[in-house]
Amino acid sequence: MITSTHRSTHRSTLGSTHRSARRPAAVLVVSFLLAGCGGGATATTDPEPGGIAAKGGTGSPSAPAPRVSPGAAPRQLPGLGPKTLAKVPPETRQAVVVTGRDRNSSKSTVVLYERTASGWQAGVSWPAHNALKGWTDHHRAGDLRSPIGVYGLTDTGGLLPDPGTSLPYDRSGGFTIGGTGFEGEPLAGSFDYVIAINYNRKPGTTPLDWTRPLGDGRGGGIWLHVDHDGPTQGCVSLRKEHMKALLRALDPDRDPVVVMGDAAALRR
Template identity: 30%
Template sequence: MRRAAIVLLLLAALLPAAPAAATASAEAAPSYRARTVTLDGVGVRLRRNTRQVVTVNHTSGHRARVVLWMLRKGRWVAGLRTTDGRIGYGGLVAGTKRRQGTGTTPTGTYDLRSAFGTHRRTSAWDLPYRRIRKGDFWVQDNASDFYNRYRNQRQGGFRWWLPSSHDDASERLTDYGRQYEYSIVLDYNWSQVRRRGSGIFLHVNGRGATAGCVSAPRSMLRKLMNRLDPDRDPVIAIGR
């Protein structure tokens, strides 16, 4: 009996251990499939942990309805809302077909990745934020490695001196103190496809249509700055 017990112990030592760790790992990291939902008539492509969505539903002319949605207990609930949203003077176009300088707003779903503006940062803002300084531009120079990026002229790397009438002129941010008081950056064309366009933001309304961005009343932008949370993977979905 003693010899049999020893043999059993040796066999147990040679057998592979039960895959408990592998099972726990699989449960902790389940597979994910991108999902699409429709909110206010706009198709939204959700990211992995998206719990905040801004929809832009074109109504007529350059007008649009802009709504902030939040996921609560498995249901999308509308929060902030305005019927005084604006789009580009050139209307809407598929993001992959957009061309720089056409005044069109790209349709599709885009990450709301960061923000900039004229105010000092407050503790209520969770998005990465940059305060506009003298010499700050959004680069629209197709010959630059910094195309579709925020950059100061002192850093160089783009032709900041080009006149606004030039096809490759970049946007001097201090020239738009009203619209860019609060401005949230869309990741449209973040891969820097030349001539597709750059500098697509969600910003404060100006006097009329935008040049391709989405805009909304100042009061709504202030509230969005306080509510958008990068941990909730916020996106904006633009549709007809």
């Protein structure tokens, strides 16, 4: 459990320790290019950085948190098969389900589910982008596919001030990005808000941390971040107002995870 005192201390530690230890800007850019997503074919600066599965458009600043739908709730997360469900920790009561259109598509939908006494309640469905070439069961650095799996959500950050999340938030200039994406769209603002996905990263650290438990070859820097109206290198991107709503809704006491992959893979 992360108390308000712990959260405050953790933020202060992240802000001072990681910023003072951060690499020079030139090294940052190289590291992001080698290991992250969010950049595009012609990106020239700061495409992004980033565990193994582990517990752990512009919109209105007053966008509400995802709504919970009334009515009967399913006992299991819908759209998921037994192998995927088995990876969701029993203590998890929040699940961000990212469903890709198909194995090779860069478009997907995101729904935040909340587990209640009566079952899993679904929030609204949000459009999203994932990696240019779709999805993979064995992500490698530079393969332009998003990793399929169930991963913890423990750490957040961004270029802009904390919008009101209960998770540790690292505000830093290290989230600055420029250049253009795969479809020529500007990348500026993509990292205004980010949520680190615990694929090949060390949970409990700023999203800018470069620790790669599986090695650099397995990629990293897989985030939920602000959509730039085009495919990513490996991340999942949402419209700005939806990222703010998701950040406000996630609760560390509910052990949130992301369940992500193409629809066929998630049904296994």
